[in-house]
Amino acid sequence: MFEFRFDVDDLAATWFGHSPLQETVLSLRARVWPSYYPEQQPWIAGWQSRYESLDTGLLAALITPTAFVPDFLTPRPATPRPEFSAELAHLAATPPEVARADVLAAYEGDGSPLPPVLAGLIDDPAALTARVAEALEAYWTRCLAPAWWPRARSVLEADIAYRGRMLSERGAEGLFADLDFRISWQAGVLRLNDSNPAVQALGRSVDVAGRGLVLIPTLFARGAQTDITQSGPPLITYPARGRATMAEGLDGRRDGRLDEAAGGPPAALAGLIGPPRARLLALLGTPASTTELAHRLGVTPGAVSRHLGALAAAGLLDRARHGRSVLYRRTALGDALARGG
Numbered sequence: 512m513f514e515f516r517f518d519v520d521d522l523a524a525t526w527f528g529h530s531p532l533q534e535t536v537l538s539l540r541a542r543v544w545p546s547y548y549p550e551q552q553p554w555i556a557g558w559q560s561r562y563e564s565l566d567t568g569l570l571a572a573l574i575t576p577t578a579f580v581p582d583f584l585t586p587r588p589a590t591p592r593p594e595f596s597a598e599l600a601h602l603a604a605t606p607p608e609v610a611r612a613d614v615l616a617a618y619e620g621d622g623s624p625l626p627p628v629l630a631g632l633i634d635d636p637a638a639l640t641a642r643v644a645e646a647l648e649a650y651w652t653r654c655l656a657p658a659w660w661p662r663a664r665s666v667l668e669a670d671i672a673y674r675g676r677m678l679s680e681r682g683a684e685g686l687f688a689d690l691d692f693r694i695s696w697q698a699g700v701l702r703l704n705d706s707n708p709a710v711q712a713l714g715r716s717v718d719v720a721g722r723g724l725v726l727i728p729t730l731f732a733r734g735a736q737t738d739i740t741q742s743g744p745p746l747i748t749y750p751a752r753g754r755a756t757m758a759e760g761l762d763g764r765r766d767g768r769l770d771e772a773a774g775g776p777p778a779a780l781a782g783l784i785g786p787p788r789a790r791l792l793a794l795l796g797t798p799a800s801t802t803e804l805a806h807r808l809g810v811t812p813g814a815v816s817r818h819l820g821a822l823a824a825a826g827l828l829d830r831a832r833h834g835r836s837v838l839y840r841r842t843a844l845g846d847a848l849a850r851g852g
Contacts, residue, residue, distance in 0.1 A: 512702055512703065512704045512705075513702070513703040513704075513716075513717065513737050514700055514701070514702050514703075514716040514717065515700070515701040515702075515703075515717050515719055515724065515745055515747075516699065516700050516716065516717070516718050516719060517699045517700070517701065517719050517724075518699065518719075520721055521719040521720075521721065521722070521723055521724065522683055523723075524721070524722070524723025524724075525723050525724040525725075525726065526591060526723065526724075526725060526726070527591065527671045527674055527675070527725075527726045527727070527728070528588045528590065528591035528592060528593075528671075528725065528726075528727060529588070529591070529592065529664065529667040529668070529671065529727060529728060530585065530588045530593065530598060530727055531593070531594070531595040531598065531651070531660060531664075532584075532585065532586070532593075532595055532598035532599060532602065532647070533585040533588075533727065533729060533748070534655075534660075534663055534667075534729060534730060534731070535595070535647055535650060535651050535655055536573060536574075536580060536584045536585055536647065537580065537585070537729055537730070537731035537732070538551070538655065538730070538731055539570055539571065539573060539574045540574055540578055540731045541555060541731060542555060542571070543571075543574055543578075544578075547733065548730075548731065549758070550754060550755050550756070550757040550758040551730070551757060551758075552758075553758050554659050554757070554758075558653070558654040558659075561653045561654055562650070562653075562654055564653070565646060565649050565650055565653065565654075566642070566645070566646040566649070568626075568628045569628050569629075569642060569643065569646050570646055570647075570650060571626075572625075572626040572628050572629050573643070575617055575618055575620075575621035575623055576621060576623045577621050577622075577623075579617040579618070579620055579621045580617060581610070581613035581614045581616070581617040582613045582616075582617075583602060583605045583609055583610050583613045583640075584602065584613075584643070584647075585748075586598065586601050586602060586605075587725050587744060587746050588725070588727070589601075591671075595651055595656070599644055599647065599648055599651075602640070602643070602644055602647070603640060603641065603644040605640050607636035607637040607639075607640060608636065610636045610639060610640045610643075611633060611636035611639070614629060614633060614636075614639070615633070658807070661800060661802045661803035662757060662799070662803045662807065663730055663757065664800070664803070664836065665797075665798055665799045665800050665803050665836070665838060666730065666751055666753045666754060666756060666757060666797070667728050667729075667730075667751055668798065668800075668836055668838055669752070669753055669797060669798040669838060669840075670728040670751040670752045670753060671728065672798070672831065672838070673752055674686060674690075674726070674728075677689055683696060684696055687701060690726075690735065690749050691734055691735035691749045691750060692734060693705055693734045693735040694735050694747070694749070701724075701747075703735055703736075703737055703747060705734065705736070717745055719745055722744040722745065723744055723745075724744070724745050724746075724747065725744055725745070725746045725747070726746075726747055726748075726749065727746065727747070727748045727749070728748070728749060728750070728751035728752075729748045729749070729750065729751060730750075730751055730754045730757065732748055732749065732750050733750070734749075734750065735747055735748065735749040735750075736748050736749075753797050756796075756797045759794070759796075759797070780792065780793075780848055780849065783848075784822075784848075787814075787818055788818045788821065788822055790808065791804060791808075791815065791818055791819065791822065792822060792827060792828075792841060792845055792848065792849050793849055794807065794808075795828060795839055795840055795841045795845070795849075796840075796841060796846070796849065797840065798838035798839065798840040799838065799839060799840075800836045800837060800838055800839070801815050801816050801819060801837065801839075802836075804819075804839075819839055822839075822845070823839070826842060826844050826845075827841065827842060827844055827845035827848065828840065828841060828842060828845055829841075829842050
């Protein structure tokens with residue numbers, strides 16, 4: 512069990528964010544355990560041919576057999592919404608001795624031997640770090656950034672918006688009680704309990720000591736997790752709400768665009784407001800940004816923006832800014848129309 516001891520100032524310094532680099536690394540879990548992440552399988556099928564052209568042996572070795580990840584691969588984001596390029600530059604600048612120690616600690620904690628690709632690089636950790644950064648950049652650029660990340664970012668942003676409401680309405684106790692089944696809060700102590708014996712063996716008590724706490728939603732965790740070393744500000748990742756919606760409207764063949772044969776709007780709604788706006792309304796049962804919707808529909812952001820503006824003006828959508836993104840979601844009236852009620 513991990514324990515994090517807070518005072519009032521620590522709570523005030525607690526913040527939420529998301530990390531494109533973390534999601535890139537952890538997304539590799541979905542290839543190893545497809546039954547755990549069924550909502551990701553249509554995406555993986557859509558980019559499979561591109562993935563096979565990458566450094567797949569190294570990418571697969573970044574996840575241990577029981578899902579441990581070397582800590583240097585998922586550095587704490589410096590801001591709530593960092594750019595992938597900035598996070599990758601931070602990873603590439605990892606001191607070689609730290610990268611080596613993190614890889615060894617992950618596999619020792621897992622109880623598994625190093626895969627051959629890592630065994631061949633572990634004594635040249637500078638080369639290891641450079642090759643990992645290159646492999647992750649190619650994976651991000653070819654597979655994730657075009658369509659997957661806009662969708663994933665919207666899910667993560669929606670989770671953060673919800674957590675903010677929970678904190679303002681129910682305080683720290685209500686926030687942590689709702690965050691994950693592994694987390695409990697009592698008398699200024701946050702506890703994270705993992706049933707995995709290997710994780711339990713790493714457990715410790717941590718004074719937050721004015722550093723605050725970083726809370727990061729992810730699409731690729733079965734429960735809340737922290738890192739192994741606990742150097743720097745404490746960090747907890749937890750399963751994002753709405754992650755199952757990642758597969759909505761996908762058929763696995765069009766790189767994340769809407770499947771016309773599944774999940775389409777009711778014909779009566781299309782007749783009332785037109786097919787393009789009806790399709791948008793059907794998609795917006797969960798929050799999404801203009802960029803994500805454009806990717807899913809295979810049209811330009813400008814075309815989507817005009818339709819979203821009209822739907823919002825008619826009272827069918829709400830919109831709220833989160834960081835650099837504006838997220839749209841159906842209102843109660845929009846829900847009724849989308850259901851055909």
